[in-house]
Amino acid sequence: MSLHEVNPSIKAFTVVVSILILSVFFDPITPLVTILWSVTVTFLFGRVSFKKWLLLFTPFLFIAVIYVWSTMLFPRLQVGDHIIWQWGILTVTAEGFQRGLSLGLRVLSFATLSIMFTLTTKPTDFLLSLMQQCKLPPKLAYGIMAGYRFLPLIREEFLTLKNAHRVRGVAGARTIPEKIQQLKRYVIPLLAGAIRKAERTALAMESKGFTGAKNRIFYREITVSRIDWIFLFLMIGAVILSAFISWKLGYLQFYNGEL
Amino acid sequence: MSLFKQLEAEGLGFSYEERDIFTNLTFSIQKNQSLLLLGPSGSGKSTLAFCLNKLYPEAVDGILNGSLLFEGKNLDDFNQGELNQKIGIVFQDPESQFCMLTVEEEVAFGLENFNVPRIEMEAKIEAALAMVGLHDEKKSTIHTLSGGQKQKLALACVLALEPEVIILDEPTANLDPQSSTELAETIARLKKERPFTLIVIEHKLDDWVEIIDRCLVLDSNGMILFDGSPRQCFGEFAPFLQKEGIWLPKVVNAGIAAKNAGFYKGERLPLRHHELLAGLENSVAFSIKNNITVSLGEPILEVNGLYARGHLKNINLRIHKGEMTAVVGANGSGKTTLSKCVSGLLPLTQGQIHFLGMPLSKWKEKELFKHLGYVFQNPEHQFITDCVHEEIGFGLEDQAAIPAILEKMGLEKEAAAHPFSLSQGQKRRLSVATMLVHEQDLLILDEPTFGQDANTAHEIMEVLNEKEGSVFMITHDMELVDQYADTVHVLDKGELIFSGTPESLWGNLEIIQQARLKLPFRKRLQNDLVRREIHVAT
Numbered sequence: 001m002s003l004h005e006v007n008p009s010i011k012a013f014t015v016v017v018s019i020l021i022l023s024v025f026f027d028p029i030t031p032l033v034t035i036l037w038s039v040t041v042t043f044l045f046g047r048v049s050f051k052k053w054l055l056l057f058t059p060f061l062f063i064a065v066i067y068v069w070s071t072m073l074f075p076r077l078q079v080g081d082h083i084i085w086q087w088g089i090l091t092v093t094a095e096g097f098q099r100g101l102s103l104g105l106r107v108l109s110f111a112t113l114s115i116m117f118t119l120t121t122k123p124t125d126f127l128l129s130l131m132q133q134c135k136l137p138p139k140l141a142y143g144i145m146a147g148y149r150f151l152p153l154i155r156e157e158f159l160t161l162k163n164a165h166r167v168r169g170v171a172g173a174r175t176i177p178e179k180i181q182q183l184k185r186y187v188i189p190l191l192a193g194a195i196r197k198a199e200r201t202a203l204a205m206e207s208k209g210f211t212g213a214k215n216r217i218f219y220r221e222i223t224v225s226r227i228d229w230i231f232l233f234l235m236i237g238a239v240i241l242s243a244f245i246s247w248k249l250g251y252l253q254f255y256n257g258e259l
Numbered sequence: 260m261s262l263f264k265q266l267e268a269e270g271l272g273f274s275y276e277e278r279d280i281f282t283n284l285t286f287s288i289q290k291n292q293s294l295l296l297l298g299p300s301g302s303g304k305s306t307l308a309f310c311l312n313k314l315y316p317e318a319v320d321g322i323l324n325g326s327l328l329f330e331g332k333n334l335d336d337f338n339q340g341e342l343n344q345k346i347g348i349v350f351q352d353p354e355s356q357f358c359m360l361t362v363e364e365e366v367a368f369g370l371e372n373f374n375v376p377r378i379e380m381e382a383k384i385e386a387a388l389a390m391v392g393l394h395d396e397k398k399s400t401i402h403t404l405s406g407g408q409k410q411k412l413a414l415a416c417v418l419a420l421e422p423e424v425i426i427l428d429e430p431t432a433n434l435d436p437q438s439s440t441e442l443a444e445t446i447a448r449l450k451k452e453r454p455f456t457l458i459v460i461e462h463k464l465d466d467w468v469e470i471i472d473r474c475l476v477l478d479s480n481g482m483i484l485f486d487g488s489p490r491q492c493f494g495e496f497a498p499f500l501q502k503e504g505i506w507l508p509k510v511v512n513a514g515i516a517a518k519n520a521g522f523y524k525g526e527r528l529p530l531r532h533h534e535l536l537a538g539l540e541n542s543v544a545f546s547i548k549n550n551i552t553v554s555l556g557e558p559i560l561e562v563n564g565l566y567a568r569g570h571l572k573n574i575n576l577r578i579h580k581g582e583m584t585a586v587v588g589a590n591g592s593g594k595t596t597l598s599k600c601v602s603g604l605l606p607l608t609q610g611q612i613h614f615l616g617m618p619l620s621k622w623k624e625k626e627l628f629k630h631l632g633y634v635f636q637n638p639e640h641q642f643i644t645d646c647v648h649e650e651i652g653f654g655l656e657d658q659a660a661i662p663a664i665l666e667k668m669g670l671e672k673e674a675a676a677h678p679f680s681l682s683q684g685q686k687r688r689l690s691v692a693t694m695l696v697h698e699q700d701l702l703i704l705d706e707p708t709f710g711q712d713a714n715t716a717h718e719i720m721e722v723l724n725e726k727e728g729s730v731f732m733i734t735h736d737m738e739l740v741d742q743y744a745d746t747v748h749v750l751d752k753g754e755l756i757f758s759g760t761p762e763s764l765w766g767n768l769e770i771i772q773q774a775r776l777k778l779p780f781r782k783r784l785q786n787d788l789v790r791r792e793i794h795v796a797t
Contacts (some may be wrong), residue, residue, distance in 0.1 A: 124359070124360055124364070142358055145358055145359070146358045149357075149358070149360075153354070160635065160637075160640055161640050163599070163604045163633075163635075164633075164635045164640035164641045165641070165643060166604065166624065166628070167602070167604070167628050167632065167633040167635075167641070168628075168641055168643055168653065168654070168693070169625060169628050169629070169653075169654045170643055185643050188679070189639045189640060189642070189679075192639060192679065193637075193639070197354075197355045199318070200350065200352060200355040200356065201355045201356065201357075201358060202318065203309070203314055203318055203350075204350055204355065204356035204357070204358070205358050205368075206314055206317075206318065206340070206343065207312065207314055207343055207347070207348045207350075208343060208347075208368060208369040208372055208416060208417075208420070209340040209341075209343040209344055209369060209372035209373050209420070210340070210368070210372050211339050211340040211372070213340075213372075215374070216371050216372070216374065217371055217374050217375065217376065217377055218371060218377070219363075219364065219367030219368075219370065219371055219377065219380050219384075220364070220367070221377070
């Protein structure tokens with residue numbers, strides 16, 4: 001079984017439900033167990049390159065560390081908190097530490113689940129599945145697909161534009177009015193180019209008989225099988241199990257507007 | 260051929276944003292006819308083509324007047340999308356006509372739109388890809404294909420729907436010479452295998468002359484200038500077409516030139532190669548290029564051991580003072596990358612470039628671009644002000660030079676206009692003018708004649724030819740190389756495989772094959788003449 005073969009819509013649904021369940025709790029153990037589980041699943045069944053995974057994960061890790069630090073060092077002091085360490089205005093309490101950790105791990109648990117989805121799902125497959133299983137209107141879906149193809153083209157166009165202006169001797173803008181002027185110079189041709197390309201693609205799609213009609217026969221059928229449901233229940237089951245473990249260890253708390 | 264009228268237009272007119280694109284067109288197209296639609300740029304050829312399969316006026320807020328019938332039925336009576344199965348179209352730009360990621364998905368996209376049962380799709384996709392010779396690329400992603408392959412894919416998408424009419428809207432505009440010829444040959448073969456009505460809009464006509472059996476010519480006001488056989492069109496009407504700036508087949512151009520020079524004794528102007536040959540007297544004199552060998556000045560730019568972008572490999576070349584240099588090669592061979600390196604816009608991975616005796620990297624950018632100009636492929640990219648006059652005057656010390664250059668480029672009347680509001684030809688002339696006015700030592704141009712009508716292309720090349728400094732231009736047009744270049748560099752897969760005079764390149768058929776080039780018309784003619792002489796002699 002491979003994560004790539006799981007129906008994209010069900011995969012997305014699973015991730016969303018898991019995140020919703022996780023957000024009900026606020027303790028360090030539930031997200032920690034979920035993180036361990038989802039990372040294991042990603043690498044065991046996803047054939048994901050570790051480098052790619054790390055590239056996506058690092059920014060979240062960074063955010064999480066900042067969260068932990070700030071909540072830990074500047075806690076909301078309540079009567080009865082256990083002070084672990086104090087230095088000037090900095091006070092670290094056991095409760096504050098736990099809150100910070102819960103928050104950081106929570107961010108990371110959302111991240112690992114989302115990365116699992118992103119790295120094992122092709123955008124085209126996801127859109128095809130959304131059309132076939134979730135009845136997303138083809139007009140919207142194919143529009144997104146065409147737009148997705150455009151992104152690198154627009155980047156390229158921007159670079160060319162920058163070069164073209166360099167050759168004309170337009171020096172890099174320094175002051176704010178200069179920057180606004182420069183932005184104006186970039187925006188018009190970029191927009192003109194993007195609109196023209198979009199029009200051409202739209203025309204080309206229409207010329208192949210695309211009307212946006214809802215009943216389409218798809219060349220590539222994206223199916224739902226037993227495996228997909230097994231995946232759904234295993235993942236959600238794992239999240240609930242995490243909460244259960246946390247409860248057994250005595251950490252489980254419901255989210256109560258802590259931050 | 261049956262004389263059944265498949266498409267009938269009566270009093271057809273189209274206006275868009277209160278401007279008439281074309282007016283009062285009356286014509287009909289018979290089943291399985293091959294029609295060539297000609298006209299200067301901006302005459303509404305593409306617009307007309309889009310009206311014929313009902314893409315317009317829905318896609319733009321235009322107004323269509325008159326009546327248009329397909330197989331006797333008014334176009335308005337067809338359901339949305341219905342007509343697109345019967346009339347297919349291949350567009351000019353290979354990049355923006357696909358919406359899927361892989362080849363098979365793209366072909367399937369059209370079939371899905373017409374609800375072809377899934378079990379039949381596979382076979383239809385395979386058949387369509389086989390027809391254009393893309394069978395091995397079925398699973399490839401589209402962006403890995405070459406320009407020529409992309410246009411073949413676009414054709415396959417159309418063929419899969421088994422249409423009755425196929426419209427080609429400048430399908431070879433972005434292709435290298437050999438890919439262009441291949442596409443025309445593919446169409447010719449397909450037409451023999453399974454007849455269909457063909458409507459072609461093209462600039463490069465020589466590959467298509469054999470296929471077409473009728474010409475419809477629009478003038479710059481969007482009215483019918485001529486409707487009839489190709490022979491009549493390019494024979495009697497050739498001078499009118501020339502005046503309108505419409506590209507003619509090279510055989511016809513050569514015929515006219517030969518007639519004016521008194522070499523051509525045929526009764527009517529030639530349309531095919533052998534007719535020209537038959538009509539030519541004193542043939543040798545005609546085909547020899549009166550080329551004064553230019554003695555090259557000292558080198559102003561030297562490239563040594565250049566590697567860049569992981570694509571260009573070990574490039575060594577010189578650009579001399581006053582030299583007109585052309586860079587040629589197939590799509591993706593590294594021409595644009597090289598020209599960007601030479602102008603300091605792209606960093607080198609290895610090697611050196613010296614410009615006017617100083618390493619390029621040592622130049623201050625502002626100083627560099629006073630001595631070196633670059634005209635980008637899309638003129639709009641270079642416009643930075645709100646009016647034509649300011650555009651030319653930007654960064655110019657001597658503002659008094661503006662009127663002269665405006666006049667030289669035929670832009671006097673547009674001095675106050677916004678650069679973006681100009682026509683395609685005017686935009687191109689303006690972008691060249693903004694560079695020319697600075698009288699740089701070296702001017703680099705990325706396909707200066709791309710998408711231009713014959714007159715504009717000719718004017719631009721004349722201006723460049725007269726210019727004092729050196730010129731370094733990328734082109735696909737072998738005629739330009741033959742006519743204007745002193746030196747030609749051939750790139751193939753990032754390597755410089757030839758540097759020398761055009762004449763010596765034409766003698767090296769191996770290089771021409773490898774780089775997907777073609778001999779220019781003059782050279783082909785010369786070869787044929789020599790062959791004839793030998794034939795006569797034996």
